[in-house]
Amino acid sequence: MIELYELRQFVTFADVGTLSGAAETLHLSQPALSRNMKKLEDELGVTLFVRKKNKLELNENGKYAMELAKKLLEDADSFAAKTRDFDRRSRTITLGVCAPAPVWRLAPLISNVFPHMTLQTEMDDDRRLLTDLDNNVYQLVATHTEPDAAQYFYKECEKESLMFALPKKHRFARRKSLSFAEMNGENMLLMSDIGFWDFVRTDKMPDSRFLTQSDRFSFNELVQASSLPSFTSNLAEKYAEAPHTRINIPISDDEATVTYYLVCKSEKRRAFSSLFATL
Numbered sequence: 001m002i003e004l005y006e007l008r009q010f011v012t013f014a015d016v017g018t019l020s021g022a023a024e025t026l027h028l029s030q031p032a033l034s035r036n037m038k039k040l041e042d043e044l045g046v047t048l049f050v051r052k053k054n055k056l057e058l059n060e061n062g063k064y065a066m067e068l069a070k071k072l073l074e075d076a077d078s079f080a081a082k083t084r085d086f087d088r089r090s091r092t093i094t095l096g097v098c099a100p101a102p103v104w105r106l107a108p109l110i111s112n113v114f115p116h117m118t119l120q121t122e123m124d125d126d127r128r129l130l131t132d133l134d135n136n137v138y139q140l141v142a143t144h145t146e147p148d149a150a151q152y153f154y155k156e157c158e159k160e161s162l163m164f165a166l167p168k169k170h171r172f173a174r175r176k177s178l179s180f181a182e183m184n185g186e187n188m189l190l191m192s193d194i195g196f197w198d199f200v201r202t203d204k205m206p207d208s209r210f211l212t213q214s215d216r217f218s219f220n221e222l223v224q225a226s227s228l229p230s231f232t233s234n235l236a237e238k239y240a241e242a243p244h245t246r247i248n249i250p251i252s253d254d255e256a257t258v259t260y261y262l263v264c265k266s267e268k269r270r271a272f273s274s275l276f277a278t279l
Contacts, residue, residue, distance in 0.1 A: 001043070002040065002043050002044070004073070004076055005036075006036055006039065006040045006043075007040075007069040007072060007073055008026075008073060009022070009026055009028070009033060009036050009037070010037065010040055010048075010065070010066065010069055011066060011069050011070055011073060012025055012026055013033070013037065013056075014058060014062070014066040018055075018056075019033055019034060019037075019056055034056075037049065037056075044065070046061050046065075047059060047061060047062075048061050048062035048065055049062055091116070091117055091118055092117060092118045092119070092120050093110055093114060093117050093118070093119050093120070093139055093140065094120050094121075094122075094137065094138045094139050094140070095110070095119060095120065095121045095122075095138060095139070095140045095141070095142070096121070096122050096123070096124055096129040096132060096133065096137070096138040096140070096141040096142070097121060097122070097123050097129075097141070097142045097195065098123070098124070098125060098126050098129060098141075098142060098143050098144050098195050098196045098260075099123070099142075099144065099160070099194065099195035099196055099197055099260075100123070100191075100193070100194065100195060101158065101160045101233065101235040101236070101239075101260070102142035102157060102158060102260045102262075103121055103142075104235060104238075104239040104240070105157065105158050105235075105239070106140075106142060106157065106262065107119055107121070109275060109278050109279075110140075110275060112278075113274050113275045113278065114275075122138075123193060123195050125195075125196060126143040126144065126145050126196070129141040129142075129143055130143065130147065130152070130263070133152075133263065133264070133265060134151070134265070139264065139268065139272075140262060140263065140264050140272065140275075141262075141263045141264075142157065142260050142261065142262055142263070143260070143261050143263060144196055144258040144259065144260055144261075145261075146259075146261055147261065147263055150266065151265060151266050152263050152264070152265060152266060153263070153264055153265070153266050153268075153269040153276075154261045154262060154263040154264070155261065155262055155276050155279050156259055156260070156261055156262075156279070157260050157261060157262040157279050158235060158259075158260045159234075159257065159258070159259050159260070160233050160234060160235045160257070160258055160260065161233055161234045161250065161251070161256060161257040162197070162200070162231060162232075162233050162251050162256040162257070163231070163232050163233055163234070163248045163249055163250050163251055163256075164178055164183060164229055164230075164231065164232075164248070164249045164251060165223065165229065165230045165231060165232040165243075165246040165247070165248050165249075166229050166246060166247050166248075166249055167226075167227050167228075167229070167245065167246065167247075168245065168246070168247055169227075170227075170229060170247075172249065173247045173249070175249055176249075176250075177249060177250045177251065177252040178249050178250075178251060178252065179251065179252045179253055180200065180204035180205055180251065180253050180255075180256070181204075183205060183208070183229070184204070184205045184206070184207050184208055185205075185207040185208055186205075186208050186229055187208065187209045187210075187211070187228055187229075188205075188208055188209075188210050188211070188228055188229045188230060188231070189210070189211050189213070189219065189222055189223060189226060189228050189229070189230040190210040190211065190212045190213075190230065190231065191212070191213060191214075191216070191219050192212040192213060192214045193214065197231075199255075200231075200255075204253070204255070211228065220243070223243050223245075223246065224243050224245055230246075232246070232248055262275075262276065262279060
């Protein structure tokens with residue numbers, strides 16, 4: 001029976017080109033390596049080398065066998081990783097989201113419905129989320145646009161309305177509502193990873209300067225201490241503790257309110273029926 005270590009030694013010899021060099025790379029004696037190469041030939045029942053004085057070269061059999069051995073070793077090396085990955089995927093629900101807020105509701109629901117599964121979330125735009133859902137990168141996605149293809153099953157899962165979180169002494173703190181245009185030009189605090197909501201920064205408030213934070217704890221500390229406005233939403237109020245130093249003013253623009261949809265592939269509808277029933 002051919003052993004993997006023999007194939008590794010064979011490929012090492014082919015890569016290095018000499019027995020002495022391969023033996024040094026493998027931390028073997030040259031006679032031991034030579035015996036193992038002869039053993040490999042005997043097990044295959046074919047010659048693999050052209051033997052010359054003080055020199056060993058691959059013949060055509062050897063060159064062909066070397067390519068096969070490399071592929072076999074690649075498969076062997078990936079065997080453990082692929083097996084672990086399969087096990088992880090069989091115990092993991094992958095959820096793609098277009099913004100942070102859907103996770104606030106969906107994460108506890110998924111954990112309750114599938115208590116023995118691990119939840120893995122990533123953020124992307126709607127188009128790529130649906131493409132990756134088609135390609136089985138995700139099992140579930142949360143979009144802010146309603147899917148229009150029969151290949152999907154979906155259900156509304158939440159509505160989010162964006163608000164300005166203003167310091168109590170801000171000049172607009174007594175307003176009933178504000179538009180993006182009215183706040184354009186204000187310096188503001190902002191979380192860096194806000195998904196599709198980034199259009200507010202680039203399109204609706206292009207004249208504002210944003211102090212961004214990637215760490216949620218640091219951002220919350222800044223909101224508590226700073227005099228700069230920030231954003232919040234009805235869902236942030238619902239699922240997170242709101243700072244007492246802020247007054248939340250609804251945003252009047254239509255684009256400030258969105259509906260989120262939980263989506264799966266139609267053929268997976270039964271597998272996730274209990275989750276959709278909770279929405």
